[in-house]
Amino acid sequence: MTEQVDPAPGVARPERRARPAAVSLAGAPALRLIPKTDVPQSAKDFKSDQEVRWCPGCGDYAILAAVQGFMPQLGLKRENIVFISGIGCAARFPYYMNTYGMHSIHGRAPAIATGLASTRPDLSVWVVTGDGDALSIGGNHLIHALRRNVNLKILLFNNRIYGLTKGQYSPTSEVGKLTKSTPFGSLDTPFNPVSVALGAEASFVARTIDSDRQHLTSVLQAAATHPGTSLVEIYQNCNIFNDNAFEPLKDSTSKDEATIRLEHGKPIRFGIGGHRGVIRDAAGHLKVVDVDQVGQDALLVHDAHDEDPSTAFALSRLSHPETLDNTPIGVFRDVRRPSYESAMSAQIDTAIARRGLGDLQGLLAGKDTWIVR
Amino acid sequence: MTRQTAAKPVQTLTDVVIRFAGDSGDGMQLTGDRFTVETAAFGNSLSTLPDFPAEIRAPAGTLPGVSAFQLHFADHSVVTPGDSPTVLVAMNPAALKANIGDLPRGGIVIVDTDEFTKRNLAKVGYPVSPVEDGSLAEYQVHAVQISSMTIEAVSKIGLSRKDAERSKNMFALGLLSWLYHRPLEGTRQFLETKFAGKREILRANLVALEAGWSFGETTEGFAVHYEVKPAALPAGRYRTIRGNQALAYGLVAASERSGLPLFLGSYPITPASDILHELSALKNFGVRTFQAEDEIAGVAAALGASYGGSLGVTTTSGPGIALKAETIGLAVALELPLVVVDVQRGGPSTGLPTKTEQADLLQVMFGRNGEAPVPVIAARSASDCFDIALEAVRIATTYRTPVFLLSDGYLANGSEPWLIPSVESLPDLRVSFATQTNHSLDDAAGGSDFWPYLRDPQTLARPWAIPGTPGLEHRIGGIEKKDGSGVISYDPANHDHMVRTRAGKVAGIDVPPLEVDDPNGDADVLVLGWGSSFGPITGAVRNLRAEGVRVAQAHLRHLNPMPANTEEVLRAYRRVVLPEMNLGQLALLIRGLFLVDVIGVNQVRGLPFRVAELMTAVRSVIDGTEQRTVIGTAGRYGTFVTRGTNGLPSIEVGGDSDEPFASDLPAAGRPGGDGPPDDAGSPSTTGTSSPNGAHR
Numbered sequence A: 001m002t003e004q005v006d007p008a009p010g011v012a013r014p015e016r017r018a019r020p021a022a023v024s025l026a027g028a029p030a031l032r033l034i035p036k037t038d039v040p041q042s043a044k045d046f047k048s049d050q051e052v053r054w055c056p057g058c059g060d061y062a063i064l065a066a067v068q069g070f071m072p073q074l075g076l077k078r079e080n081i082v083f084i085s086g087i088g089c090a091a092r093f094p095y096y097m098n099t100y101g102m103h104s105i106h107g108r109a110p111a112i113a114t115g116l117a118s119t120r121p122d123l124s125v126w127v128v129t130g131d132g133d134a135l136s137i138g139g140n141h142l143i144h145a146l147r148r149n150v151n152l153k154i155l156l157f158n159n160r161i162y163g164l165t166k167g168q169y170s171p172t173s174e175v176g177k178l179t180k181s182t183p184f185g186s187l188d189t190p191f192n193p194v195s196v197a198l199g200a201e202a203s204f205v206a207r208t209i210d211s212d213r214q215h216l217t218s219v220l221q222a223a224a225t226h227p228g229t230s231l232v233e234i235y236q237n238c239n240i241f242n243d244n245a246f247e248p249l250k251d252s253t254s255k256d257e258a259t260i261r262l263e264h265g266k267p268i269r270f271g272i273g274g275h276r277g278v279i280r281d282a283a284g285h286l287k288v289v290d291v292d293q294v295g296q297d298a299l300l301v302h303d304a305h306d307e308d309p310s311t312a313f314a315l316s317r318l319s320h321p322e323t324l325d326n327t328p329i330g331v332f333r334d335v336r337r338p339s340y341e342s343a344m345s346a347q348i349d350t351a352i353a354r355r356g357l358g359d360l361q362g363l364l365a366g367k368d369t370w371i372v373r
Numbered sequence B: 001m002t003r004q005t006a007a008k009p010v011q012t013l014t015d016v017v018i019r020f021a022g023d024s025g026d027g028m029q030l031t032g033d034r035f036t037v038e039t040a041a042f043g044n045s046l047s048t049l050p051d052f053p054a055e056i057r058a059p060a061g062t063l064p065g066v067s068a069f070q071l072h073f074a075d076h077s078v079v080t081p082g083d084s085p086t087v088l089v090a091m092n093p094a095a096l097k098a099n100i101g102d103l104p105r106g107g108i109v110i111v112d113t114d115e116f117t118k119r120n121l122a123k124v125g126y127p128v129s130p131v132e133d134g135s136l137a138e139y140q141v142h143a144v145q146i147s148s149m150t151i152e153a154v155s156k157i158g159l160s161r162k163d164a165e166r167s168k169n170m171f172a173l174g175l176l177s178w179l180y181h182r183p184l185e186g187t188r189q190f191l192e193t194k195f196a197g198k199r200e201i202l203r204a205n206l207v208a209l210e211a212g213w214s215f216g217e218t219t220e221g222f223a224v225h226y227e228v229k230p231a232a233l234p235a236g237r238y239r240t241i242r243g244n245q246a247l248a249y250g251l252v253a254a255s256e257r258s259g260l261p262l263f264l265g266s267y268p269i270t271p272a273s274d275i276l277h278e279l280s281a282l283k284n285f286g287v288r289t290f291q292a293e294d295e296i297a298g299v300a301a302a303l304g305a306s307y308g309g310s311l312g313v314t315t316t317s318g319p320g321i322a323l324k325a326e327t328i329g330l331a332v333a334l335e336l337p338l339v340v341v342d343v344q345r346g347g348p349s350t351g352l353p354t355k356t357e358q359a360d361l362l363q364v365m366f367g368r369n370g371e372a373p374v375p376v377i378a379a380r381s382a383s384d385c386f387d388i389a390l391e392a393v394r395i396a397t398t399y400r401t402p403v404f405l406l407s408d409g410y411l412a413n414g415s416e417p418w419l420i421p422s423v424e425s426l427p428d429l430r431v432s433f434a435t436q437t438n439h440s441l442d443d444a445a446g447g448s449d450f451w452p453y454l455r456d457p458q459t460l461a462r463p464w465a466i467p468g469t470p471g472l473e474h475r476i477g478g479i480e481k482k483d484g485s486g487v488i489s490y491d492p493a494n495h496d497h498m499v500r501t502r503a504g505k506v507a508g509i510d511v512p513p514l515e516v517d518d519p520n521g522d523a524d525v526l527v528l529g530w531g532s533s534f535g536p537i538t539g540a541v542r543n544l545r546a547e548g549v550r551v552a553q554a555h556l557r558h559l560n561p562m563p564a565n566t567e568e569v570l571r572a573y574r575r576v577v578l579p580e581m582n583l584g585q586l587a588l589l590i591r592g593l594f595l596v597d598v599i600g601v602n603q604v605r606g607l608p609f610r611v612a613e614l615m616t617a618v619r620s621v622i623d624g625t626e627q628r629t630v631i632g633t634a635g636r637y638g639t640f641v642t643r644g645t646n647g648l649p650s651i652e653v654g655g656d657s658d659e660p661f662a663s664d665l666p667a668a669g670r671p672g673g674d675g676p677p678d679d680a681g682s683p684s685t686t687g688t689s690s691p692n693g694a695h696r
């Protein structure tokens, strides 16, 4: 049925690469079905001819640069990469990527991308969204994409404010936030996006920061090579309406003390010289302690592959919603389960194997027929 | 047939309408379905109307729990499920009470008297059994102990009493099959498949079926039985088909004929869910079905699939359309193919989920922000749902646009015989994706790039360049784009141009001319219809002609754009009557587009029009005695309602003149002698609606 489709979705064979990039993720099993390029790529290849129009100083610039810089590592054909966004400042992202792209409507990008990814396993589909887009108007689509494990890479730019509509509080804004729409302070308890994703059965959840290019790139690498949905929360500074929202995690005098860098298989230690750490106390709660007092062996070893999400969830709760003290970044969870479109394709293959390729004439006739002469 | 039933006299009928009615747990839909298949196999023409409650299991024995199935079959071509039954099968007092009013005097009533217990009678407010107190004297009543005879017949199988009694619908089917000479073989085979692996249940059903037949044959209660000769239908292989099934098959056929893999994004909703069910079972056709988290995700995923080169389809009913509106607007802006199926039901809000209505026309025409034109087509019969699905795909893929396909609850669940088409005879819907750059850069090197909005000069369609195509990487979105290059543009002139271009693209869709059925060419009144009212209108026109009345008929399949000759057709008649199951939505469009003063016939009872009602309405228009009320979408509010003669609240808008806005009317149609009636009359459920009495 697909002979008209050129190139036929999902059947393109990976090609041998001529010159591998410095870091190459092209061999990752998750990218198996996506055609590889044999032309060396650079960040420049991923820049479109469109003038970037975010406010000067916006954190989005750094994220765009990091993503464009990271793309060549995938070694994928540029035409097999798609960026889909909803509405918000971040949603302009696809216009700046020299790939296929769609700037859709508010909150719906995960749903649109689900339709694309589940019909085209030969594509690398990225969703760019914000805290309002993903967690307010599009909350339903986000959680369902996560539980289905559609092969999507969701980049959630969290600036804890509505930028495009000029400064109303968002679903991640701290309680009491003073904005145009909350002159007496906001009343709503904020979402913690990582907690939400973990509660929504996500198979990959990570957090990173716009200004830390190296960390951001490492998280993108892990997300891109995960089969299924990857949710990456990126703390992004909106210097116009919510400047310095993540300053404690960026300022050189405070960031090492405030940030917990999660690394799979390593004891969770942070602070200057690694003097602080995370333990599970007698009551089963996670607790931040002085390593000197408990000893290195008492520290919790981060296991991103733990099937049980409860420790990852507990880690996501460590950060203080206002001061951002004890904020973990890195990969919280990375577990394997079949992606939605692979399961969907498998059902189709099984049906064809069992019943043969559909016979339309037979279907139209059905079982009960009669002849009029 | 294996039995000889010659013992009793046989009477030949031309036309029978049976209504099976029982508790929603009594299996009346299944009984009706089986009788339909038997009847179809026998060669009669037929049409059915299942009528079931919205509650899955309303309290047993109550009026809200009554489920009915009406079947009309005849020795000639049948176009409606029948205005009223000639035979009523009532499995309990509630079924009798809910349906007896529809049975004309002299009609046959078959009741299961075992269910007429004190308790069941009391549930529906019968102090004594109507079977015994003579209140059914004007009908031919057959009091049959269906339940107890079923239990007795299957007693040897060793089922519990409750399970045994479950087969009573098969007893009723057996009895009716005897009464009307229907073959049983198909039902036997059906039961064997349905209850494969449940030996006792299968045997009980088979035994009950036989017992019902034998009872008819031997009891003295039934002195005669009937036959309805096969109808003369065009030669070929037939099957029965329901609208939703036909629609699902049409989509699969369109997928095969277009070479595009089918993707359905849908959220369960009555009465559209069966399309999702049908397609979900057809995975070996490469069909991908996606039960979304909500209506919005259903259409959004379909649009995403279309973007990737699939045939993206979403199916829903009116409430779902409301939720999908913004995404359909996005599809208008993106100019991607998308099929949106609206199986209409009674509204507003939840309305009447299991009942039919045609009141979403204006919603699909206009229910989006901005100027967002979308083609609209409507199926006219259950089997037409197949053809119209192919037509929807033709328009969507040729013009790169979302398309609304309107069906309704009546078509969705109703069934009729269908001459099975050969696959080769179906339209060729092949499409080609863009593979080449299309715009010269005018540089020294002779370079070129890809402009996503560079249009086909004929269709105004933009290229469909799917991800994965090298060299055509581009970005699209809901923000206004510059025609041609597709870059974001806030330029006023460009926006004006784009709005007109999108409108022009839809207005320019190639649509076949409106055909008029006017056998002698001498009618001066035209009955115009759209959608599922085709059957009742055809029935009414046919009957009127049989009475010698001259009347023409035309049916709109394409509602946006309408056929180019529509105005010409309408103006060729002195008067135009337009029956719709709404308050005049197409009438509003016709008036607005063509300044033709169509006379609406409107009813919103959740059921199809009755042929007799339409005949009366058309007759009154022919002789100029119709009563026109102002309550209708097409009404000009204010002029007559304020008189308060019809007991409805008055709304005053736009002046206090009693005269219609004469300047709005074509010169020839200015009010003359037959001006507005003094008394608009009380609105009846079926009434002609129009505020002014001006006729052309």
Ligand code: SF4
Residues within 6 Å of the ligand: A053, A054, A055, A057, A058, A059, A060, A089, A159, A163, A164, A237, A238, A239, A240, A241
């Ligand atoms: S409003 Fe804030 S988030 Fe939006 S572009 Fe400006 S700085 Fe960035």
